[in-house]
Amino acid sequence: MNKIKHITCIVLLLLMALPVSVFASDGSKLNTSQIVVGHIKDSYEWHVTDIGKQHVIINLPIIVKSSTGWHVFSSSLFAEEADAKGYRHGPYNLAIATTGDHTGKIVELRGGQEIVPFDISITKTVAVLFIDAIILLLCILIPARWYRHHKASDPAPGGFTGFVEMLVSYVEENIVKPGVGEGYEKYSPYLMTCFFFILTCNLMGVVPFPPGGGNVTGNIAVTFFLALCTFIITQFSGTKHYWKDIFWPDVPKALKVFPLIPLIEFVGIFTKPFALMIRLFANMMAGHAIALSLTCIIFVVAAIGGATFYGMTALSVLMSIFMMCLELLVCFIQAMVFTMLSSIFIGLARVKSEE
Numbered sequence: 001m002n003k004i005k006h007i008t009c010i011v012l013l014l015l016m017a018l019p020v021s022v023f024a025s026d027g028s029k030l031n032t033s034q035i036v037v038g039h040i041k042d043s044y045e046w047h048v049t050d051i052g053k054q055h056v057i058i059n060l061p062i063i064v065k066s067s068t069g070w071h072v073f074s075s076s077l078f079a080e081e082a083d084a085k086g087y088r089h090g091p092y093n094l095a096i097a098t099t100g101d102h103t104g105k106i107v108e109l110r111g112g113q114e115i116v117p118f119d120i121s122i123t124k125t126v127a128v129l130f131i132d133a134i135i136l137l138l139c140i141l142i143p144a145r146w147y148r149h150h151k152a153s154d155p156a157p158g159g160f161t162g163f164v165e166m167l168v169s170y171v172e173e174n175i176v177k178p179g180v181g182e183g184y185e186k187y188s189p190y191l192m193t194c195f196f197f198i199l200t201c202n203l204m205g206v207v208p209f210p211p212g213g214g215n216v217t218g219n220i221a222v223t224f225f226l227a228l229c230t231f232i233i234t235q236f237s238g239t240k241h242y243w244k245d246i247f248w249p250d251v252p253k254a255l256k257v258f259p260l261i262p263l264i265e266f267v268g269i270f271t272k273p274f275a276l277m278i279r280l281f282a283n284m285m286a287g288h289a290i291a292l293s294l295t296c297i298i299f300v301v302a303a304i305g306g307a308t309f310y311g312m313t314a315l316s317v318l319m320s321i322f323m324m325c326l327e328l329l330v331c332f333i334q335a336m337v338f339t340m341l342s343s344i345f346i347g348l349a350r351v352k353s354e355e
Contacts, residue, residue, distance in 0.1 A: 041104060042123045044121060045075045049209075065118040067117075086100065102114055124214055176191045190229070197226075205217065230346075234346050235269070238350070249261050249265065279338070
């Protein structure tokens with residue numbers, strides 16, 4: 001424990017010196033909005049860090065179909081700086097727009113007009129999504145390998161395998177089983193996948209350097225797909241009593257003839273997955289933005305100099321540690337909430353007649 005305390009103190013001292021080197025290397029002000037937006041939004045290259053005025057970037061593959069056919073090349077072929085019209089020009093009359101309706105997207109420039117090509121490029125979010133999927137598979141297959149070589153009567157596993165077993169048991173007994181109810185076993189694989197996929201993406205999003213740093217669950221396309229899966233499973237799991245409660249509920253006939261209640265119930269079919277999508281997307285995006293904004297504000301105040309500099313530098317380290325701990329808590333809570341609501345929606349669709 002004493003060695004751990006000494007190492008922690010040394011790391012904190014090094015972290016306190018980090019802001020000094022940042023401001024000493026460049027006298028310009030910190031562009032906080034660029035840092036926050038750059039972390040949240042998707043991009044065609046993966047910005048790692050800056051060393052002086054040199055950008056450290058991981059170039060990603062561009063795959064587009066324009067009017068001249070399919071083109072596959074590296075994002076490094078795009079210009080680093082935009083021209084006067086706001087285009088980062090690349091090959092094949094393609095460019096990345098930095099202004100206008102297609103900001104941040106690849107466009108084809110033909111006759112002074114912007115034509116949006118068919119784009120299936122590997123962006124930062126897609127690259128991080130692949131990495132998170134591989135990490136998730138390893139986290140599941142490694143414990144599965146342990147169970148294949150042991151019997152049920154053997155002592156409980158420890159270490160990483162024991163930790164994964166604890167999470168699986170918690171989700172199974174406290175989220176899936178109470179939410180879905182009888183026959184929950186066939187829904188466990190999907191709900192378990194949702195929980196561990198969201199948890200992995202959230203945790204990797206907190207890591208500030210590759211292979212982490214991607215805002216996967218803060219991308220509405222990802223949360224839309226997850227909510228769509230829950231929507232499809234819920235509707236196909238619906239019983240006769242579930243559909244009867246929607247289109248012919250047990251209410252006065254006047255409300256059935258004038259379909260106010262059935263209309264509200266029908267709209268509720270779509271609002272539930274919509275709420276799932278927005279809740280996960282907004283919470284993760286806002287969490288990342290707030291954490292980065294607070295940290296950047298501290299660095300900006302520290303740039304004043306003097307005693308304020310060192311005081312705010314120490315505060316920046318403490319605040320960063322606090323925000324990281326808070327983000328870790330949010331990562332688990334959001335994965336748990338999405339899984340819990342999905343299991344409840346599925347359970348409500350499987351309701352049976354009281355008779």
